[in-house]
Amino acid sequence: MTGRVEAVCVSGDDLLPLPGKRPATSGIRKRPVPGRVAVLAETLDGDRQVNRKHHGGEGQAVYAYAQDDADWWAAELDRELPPGSFGENLRTTGLDLTGAVLGERWAVGTALLEVTGPRIPCANFARYWDVPDLVKRFTAHGASGAYLRVLQAGELGAGDAVEVVHRPDHGVTAGLFFRALTTQRSKLVEIEPALDVVPHKDREKLARRIAALVG
Numbered sequence: 001m002t003g004r005v006e007a008v009c010v011s012g013d014d015l016l017p018l019p020g021k022r023p024a025t026s027g028i029r030k031r032p033v034p035g036r037v038a039v040l041a042e043t044l045d046g047d048r049q050v051n052r053k054h055h056g057g058e059g060q061a062v063y064a065y066a067q068d069d070a071d072w073w074a075a076e077l078d079r080e081l082p083p084g085s086f087g088e089n090l091r092t093t094g095l096d097l098t099g100a101v102l103g104e105r106w107a108v109g110t111a112l113l114e115v116t117g118p119r120i121p122c123a124n125f126a127r128y129w130d131v132p133d134l135v136k137r138f139t140a141h142g143a144s145g146a147y148l149r150v151l152q153a154g155e156l157g158a159g160d161a162v163e164v165v166h167r168p169d170h171g172v173t174a175g176l177f178f179r180a181l182t183t184q185r186s187k188l189v190e191i192e193p194a195l196d197v198v199p200h201k202d203r204e205k206l207a208r209r210i211a212a213l214v215g
Helices: 067-077 121-127 136-142 174-181 185-194 200-214
Strands: 001-009 038-039 062-066 090-093 106-107 111-117 144-154 154-156 161-166
Touching: 001 062, 001 174, 062 067, 067 136, 090 154, 111 154, 111 174, 174 185
Parallel strands: 062 090
Antiparallel strands: 001 090, 001 161, 038 154, 062 144, 106 111, 106 161, 111 144
């Protein structure tokens, strides 16, 4: 399966102010950048991940969002949503990111990336779009995009192919994981086969929650 990178986006120093909050800024506001972009161990060159407790790190180094899903939101809200509007680093076409399997690997440019799970929306997302009920609506719709870890550093750019070079057979998708974390928590037991793929910072907590459900 092959898709395509339509845009590569980073925040640079254009951070979103968060009055009265800690941290006081967010790196959610991203813009497309030209040329080749270096893929580092835990981020893209030029990107800022301010709140590392909830964003970034080894299992959330890169965030991808599909153009088809962006088009759905553009129609829903009657507004333009250019690349970077979802806080994504990669705007993609030709890939079903909700159906992406945890642990599937993407060859993009000279980098190798691995899908680790969905993005859970937060209040900063609603503030950025100025849509007060966005978290509720985003959760109900369920097109979460996909977080990725970097297995091999390299570089990538707009126009690069995204080749899915490996896909596990456990069937745990970003969409299933998203529902298990949000609206259908009983499904958490279904993500256990992919637990070793999720970001390190979340594994122990999820394992405890699954154990509690199993009893």
